[in-house]
Amino acid sequence: MEDLQLSRDFWLHEAPCYQLATPEDVGHLQETTARVLQPARNVFGVIDLTSWKWWSAGCVPRTGTHSWGGTVDIQPRDADTREVFEWGATNLLPSGYIGRWIYEPEILDAQGKRIQGEHIHVAPRADMVSHNGDSTIKALVETSDGSHYVYAQIDQGSFQAPYILEPLVGGARKGVNLLLVLGIPALVALLFGAGRSGEWTTRESW
Numbered sequence: 001m002e003d004l005q006l007s008r009d010f011w012l013h014e015a016p017c018y019q020l021a022t023p024e025d026v027g028h029l030q031e032t033t034a035r036v037l038q039p040a041r042n043v044f045g046v047i048d049l050t051s052w053k054w055w056s057a058g059c060v061p062r063t064g065t066h067s068w069g070g071t072v073d074i075q076p077r078d079a080d081t082r083e084v085f086e087w088g089a090t091n092l093l094p095s096g097y098i099g100r101w102i103y104e105p106e107i108l109d110a111q112g113k114r115i116q117g118e119h120i121h122v123a124p125r126a127d128m129v130s131h132n133g134d135s136t137i138k139a140l141v142e143t144s145d146g147s148h149y150v151y152a153q154i155d156q157g158s159f160q161a162p163y164i165l166e167p168l169v170g171g172a173r174k175g176v177n178l179l180l181v182l183g184i185p186a187l188v189a190l191l192f193g194a195g196r197s198g199e200w201t202t203r204e205s206w
Helices: 023-044 064-068 081-091 125-132 178-182 184-192
Strands: 047-051 072-076 098-104 114-116 119-124 138-142 149-153
Touching: 023 047, 023 072, 023 081, 023 119, 023 125, 064 125, 072 081, 081 098, 081 119, 098 125, 119 125
Parallel strands: none
Antiparallel strands: 047 072, 072 119, 098 119, 138 149
16 A cells, blocks of 8 residues: 555554555544544644554554554654543544543553553444444543543444534545645635545453
8 A cells, every 4th residue: 555645644654554554444544543643633743653453563463443444552752641541532532433542551561571552542433333333332431520531331323323423525645735735826725715624552352
């Protein structure tokens, strides 16, 4: 698979082993990028994809929801991962796209060697339905006093009506951003014309 620009700041080459991806895989990743990764990057800066459909070491295929192409593990490069997690729980979960938004801390073995790096596991509902069926959908829900978030079972089918998403406009594209090529005339036309604007998680059951 050739490199593609998935959103304003994300490119396909940032995903581990992207050369092995199919157009369907890329479509699923682009949806996650548009609805989750780019919004987080807008606020917190660079967001690294530490794992996707393959483990980065040796490009070994992932199992669980990762195998469907939209599920990723992410880590902010310069921001606090906990802060990103809390922000996403407040600002991203209500859209209904995310089925699981899970903070995973760093885990060390008895010798102090890292066996899991700190990250956030992001699984779209679509991947969870494809892999497990409707009855397994879970999401983080804020407690009544607003103090923290807990996992809540969502009854089979109940997510469909309240979580219908508007289709995204646009698509992945090759090469440089057109604005870089067209420059100021493109910006003027856009403003005044007719157009509108890793491999770290070890819980394979996800």
